[in-house]
Amino acid sequence: MMLHVPRVLTAEQVREFRAVLDAADWVDGRASVGSQGAQVKQNRQLPTGSPVAQRLGALVLEALSRSALFFSAALPLRIVPPLFNRYEGGENYGLHVDGAVRRQPDGQWLRTDLSCTLFLSEPDSYEGGELEVVDTYGTHEVKLPAGDAILYPSSSLHQVLPVTRGARVGSFFWLQSMVRDxxxxxxxxxxxxxxxxxxxxxxxxxxxxxxxxxxxxxxxxxxxx
Missing domain, CATH: 4.10.860 (DNA Excision Repair, Uvrb; Chain A)
Incomplete structure (x- = not known):
């Protein structure tokens, strides 16, 4: 099941996030993936341990905790601290599948039942950059307003199409649900x-x-x- 979760962040929060992120130091996004993902990933990310990523990630989790719709759909047990990425100048992330488990900062392993992308760029501010999710019902393209999120099964093949104008900035993370099935x-x-x-x-x-x-x-x- 794919679910659009609207207004996770307010317009003011999005502006504050972008002011911080646009001034941040970005690194090669391939640093956070395995060998399969590194072959098709071309983007930039905030380093996972950076103070900026940690501070903004905590704000994302706080905002999600106020969303009854997100909780109802995800029934989250554990959530990987949110990461942040940026695509521009043709950058993209080719078709791939997320790893089944991820290690959390405390060393514990988390099963990735669900993936979530929180959009931080308005759709008309960039061209391309659609999140494309492939499931048994076909291929779905997602490009949401800034502050909105999409929740989808981590078992799905998916990709981010090339960004040919502007910049696509977002947050993404995985979670283990209390209900596995x-x-x-x-x-x-x-x-x-x-x-x-x-x-x-x-x-x-x-x-x-x-x-x-x-x-x-x-x-x-x-x-x-």
Missing amino acids: EERRRQLFELDQVIQALRGRVGECAQTLTLTNHYHNLLRMWTET
């Missing part, structure tokens, strides 16, 4: 959205209570922590 996560998300919509129309009632009970019992049955 993608289909179960989708069912829980859809059930939660129905509960929220019903509660918004009729308030709390016997029906919403029953559905909420089913939701939490399924979550209890399927959760790995």
Whole structure:
């Protein structure tokens, strides 16, 4: 399941992020990938241990913690500290698959169930740079407003198309979900959205209570922590 998560950052936050990032020191993006990814990756990133990346990454996680939609879809257990990248002058990241596990700064391993890209450039400020995700339903191109995020399964083949004008700046990260199975996560998300919509129309009632009970019992049955 792919999900558009709107307004993770406000317009003011995006401007503040960009002021910092546009003045930052970028390095070759191939430093953070394995041999397969290095063959098709042409972009720049902030060094993972840089104070700028750590400070802005913490702000991204804080913003995501306020998004009920993100939590409902991802059910995050652990999140890799967000990274930041920049594409311009024809830079791109060819078709690839993310590694199944990643080591976190504390040394623990994290299973990559979901990938997330947070856009920090307005779509009309650059040409190209679409995130292209390939799944069983075809190929999907994503280019969202600055401050919005796209969440998608890490098992998907994907790429970033060449940026031919302007600069595409963004944040990206991976997470391990409390519910490992993608289909179960989708069912829980859809059930939660129905509960929220019903509660918004009729308030709390016997029906919403029953559905909420089913939701939490399924979550209890399927959760790995």
